[in-house]
Amino acid sequence: xxxxxxxxxxxxxxxxxxxxxxxxxxxxxxxxxxxxxxxxxxxxxxxxxxxxxxxxxxxxxxxxxxxxxxxxxxxxxxxxxxxxxxxxxxxxxxxxxxxxxxxxxxxxxx
Amino acid sequence: xxxxxxxxxxxxxxxxxxxxxxxxxxxxxxxxxxxxxxxxxxxxxxxxxxxxxxxxxxxxxxxxxxxxxxxxxxxxxxxxxxxxxxxxxxxxxxxxxxxxxxxxxxxxxx
DNA sequence: TCTATAGTTCGATAGCGATCGAACTATAGA
DNA sequence: TCTATAGTTCGATCGCTATCGAACTATAGA
Numbered sequence: 433x434x435x436x437x438x439x440x441x442x443x444x445x446x447x448x449x450x451x452x453x454x455x456x457x458x459x460x461x462x463x464x465x466x467x468x469x470x471x472x473x474x475x476x477x478x479x480x481x482x483x484x485x486x487x488x489x490x491x492x493x494x495x496x497x498x499x500x501x502x503x504x505x506x507x508x509x510x511x512x513x514x515x516x517x518x519x520x521x522x523x524x525x526x527x528x529x530x531x532x533x534x535x536x537x538x539x540x541x542x
Numbered sequence: 543x544x545x546x547x548x549x550x551x552x553x554x555x556x557x558x559x560x561x562x563x564x565x566x567x568x569x570x571x572x573x574x575x576x577x578x579x580x581x582x583x584x585x586x587x588x589x590x591x592x593x594x595x596x597x598x599x600x601x602x603x604x605x606x607x608x609x610x611x612x613x614x615x616x617x618x619x620x621x622x623x624x625x626x627x628x629x630x631x632x633x634x635x636x637x638x639x640x641x642x643x644x645x646x647x648x649x650x651x652x
Numbered sequence: 653t654c655t656a657t658a659g660t661t662c663g664a665t666a667g668c669g670a671t672c673g674a675a676c677t678a679t680a681g682a
Numbered sequence: 683t684c685t686a687t688a689g690t691t692c693g694a695t696c697g698c699t700a701t702c703g704a705a706c707t708a709t710a711g712a
Contacts, residue, residue: 446640450564455700456557473659481702486660488700505658505709522636530556530630565670583689591672596690598670615679615688 438512444496444519452495453527458488462497462511463531470501470510548622554606554629562605563637568598572621573641575608580620 453459461476468475477485489509492498497516501508516524563569571586578585587595599619602608607626611618626634 446637447564447566447569450560450569450637454557454560454564457700459557459560474657482659483661483703484701490660491699502659507659520636520640522632523640526630526632526636527556527560530633567670584687592689593673593691594671600690601669612689617689 438493438499439496441496441515441519444516446520448495449497449516449520449523452491452497455488455491457484458492459527459531461488461492463528465498465509465511466513466528466531470508472506472508474506476509548603548609549606551606551625551629554626556630558605559607559626559630559633562601562607565598565601567594568602569637569641571598571602572607573638575619575621576623576638576641580611580618582616582618584616586619 453462457480464476465471473482473485473489489498489500489507492509493500496512496519498509499512501510511524513524563572567590574586575581583592583595583599599608599610599617602619603610606622606629608619609622611620621634623634
């Protein structure tokens with residue numbers, strides 16, 4: 433059963449999580465996932481090569497930020513929001529709220 | 543007037559802030575500053591060379607996380623908590639709470 | 653069985669950033 | 683004016699990581 437398993441809750445490390453989030457591509461993935469709920473890689477790839485995206489998904493997965501559910505050929509990714517909330521209360525909230533705000537700001541400005 | 547000026551509130555960038563926090567040395571500095579309120583560099587340098595610490599303070603300063611008030615020879619550093627709270631509501635809270643929790647965990651375990 | 657699709661793995665490259673010693677700057681105090 | 687102190691700047695090194703093409707794996711469907 434090839435199901436990329438995410439690390440346990442207690443093993444999640446703040447530095448690792450912050451480092452995973454501190455990348456524009458990954459923060460974008462996280463924000464889109466928040467909006468979409470669940471999505472396969474293809475839906476999240478813009479114009480970037482698959483190998484790059486696969487790398488970013490791996491970083492997000494190993495840091496514990498997202499979970500990948502494999503169904504046939506497709507990999508369905510979703511944020512581990514409930515677990516992250518337990519381990520790092522308020523963290524994802526503050527970051528997702530900000531990316532929302534940033535998006536709104538982008539849409540309305542100029 | 544040699545007063546390292548911190549960037550304006552609106553200029554603070556989430557990625558930049560996250561990247562600044564995603565380093566063990568800097569996260570430690572931030573956590574200590576939170577406890578101490580204000581401190582000069584010397585008080586925050588462990589056994590590391592001054593030049594390394596100066597680099598980390600610069601990163602924290604330029605990302606907008608801390609402010610440096612110069613008084614004679616000493617540089618007094620403090621977190622820009624109120625401003626960060628306005629710009630990224632809840633972010634520092636969640637991170638500082640976690641580092642506190644981590645500290646407690648470290649102190650009480652084994 | 654053949655093909656298309658979804659995603660991973662591999663290997664190479666390139667750039668950024670952490671680290672540190674050494675030289676430098678600037679202020680306080682003797 | 684001389685010295686000690688506090689911190690910055692410079693330059694080099696080194697490791698990590700983002701990026702990408704190419705090859706690979708595995709599943710679904712014809």
